[in-house]
Amino acid sequence: MECDSMHSTTERKLKNREIDTPASYVDIYKLARKNPKPYDVMYVNHSFFKDYSDLSFISSISPGLNVGDLSVADIKAIRYSAGGIHVKVDFEGEWKILPRRMVW
Template sequence: MANALLNLSIENNVSITQKYLEPGHTQMEYDSVHAAIEKKLKNREIHNPIDYINVTKEARKKPTPYEAIHVDYNLVKDYSDKSTWRYNFIRPGRKAGDPVVVSLRAIKYTPDSDGTMSYKISFDDEWTELPVRPKKLSSISYSNSHAAPIPIASTKLNHLQ
């Protein structure tokens, strides 16, 4: 995901900051969104997964309804191709005792010459560039994860019916 965000940063010439929650401080703006959707779902029957899109849109009227996007197989890309990775890892340290990936509190993706990633171990820290240089890549395109909808077993389909 980190490489995909860096490539997005470069492609759109924007800086992206990704923040990780600190343990014990997990309340986010989206908690209220989920609460509003759950409230709307109460005492309501869902017959089809697409019904969740309608419930999401109905969960808020003002200032505007929530936006819900129907995701299908065409929207899901394959980011596992290592030829699209500028960094093979995002560990901020190199040796034992140095910070590890789970120590990260923020990553900044910068669209400079080849795209760089900087990190913070604490939100109060200054940005520090990852100790690894990114690979130079030309234009990148991601393939779709699937060429068609993923089939489900007939027994499952019958059960769902």
């Protein structure tokens, strides 16, 4: 795989070197390969990363809400769409909307 080759060449360049700062890795990665061309290295800052803290997520995919209701083990199929998450508890049955228990 291409990524294995990249790891191998950069590890050889890092061997017996002392790294003082994380920024030093950029220069080593650029120098790790000469042919056919040096690796393209992109130095990222905080604006590169996405902020997912405002997103909510579902705390459980259990189709039942109360004790004794259906459990996750009863789900046979899950369908994700813009309209929500739908589940089937048997293969011939209808798609049912998953009860949402949102966590913010």
